[in-house]
Amino acid sequence: AQSVTQLDSQVPVFEEAPVELRCNYSSSVSVYLFWYVQYPNQGLQLLLKYLSGSTLVESINGFEAEFNKSQTSFHLRKPSVHISDTAEYFCAVKKVGGSQGNLIFGKGTKLSVKP
């Protein structure tokens, strides 16, 4: 079975500072990896995903994540955050070739960006 650990439940940071949200996973088989963002009172939006190929993936709003197979990690980073990045961030894994119900979420990290 797969599992996801988000080590930090809350990350406060000042505007324009860099941030890293940590995600580690456990799986005996190959997985796809995802980061979702949830703004207050909204649903989840896919931020970025790793399926195969380059281990560094980027989103359109400046976030990036790097798949590290040896450390079983998929940390999310942004070099300079904005107030509008305040949200809950969920890391998720899905077994390659797995059934449709097999998207496993971490417990989430609340990013609070302060002016």
Add this chain to the structure above:
Amino acid sequence: DTEVTQTPKHLVMGMTNKKSLKCEQHMGHRAMYWYKQKAKKPPELMFVYSYEKLSINESVPSRFSPECPNSSLLNLHLHALQPEDSALYLCASSQDERQAGGYTFGSGTRLTVV
């Protein structure tokens, strides 16, 4: 159209009421999902429909009854709910049951049971 649309956005219902949540997508996705999300928690899978057939029921109580009338629509019928069922109910879809990409989520229905 790249969205999953959920209605209503907010719903307050009594424990004896019957209500339905609706979800619609026009992306040609053949897998659709219901999730339940309590405050400060990740989403929990409730049901999965694949090609309009129920394929996964995560031991959800029978007071929740899903329905997939066609490939674009997914309903969740609610009856005799309890206050602890109050939560954000999220619908999602994906191209196929084994699609590599992520799911597309709707904005959710915030349900309050009084």
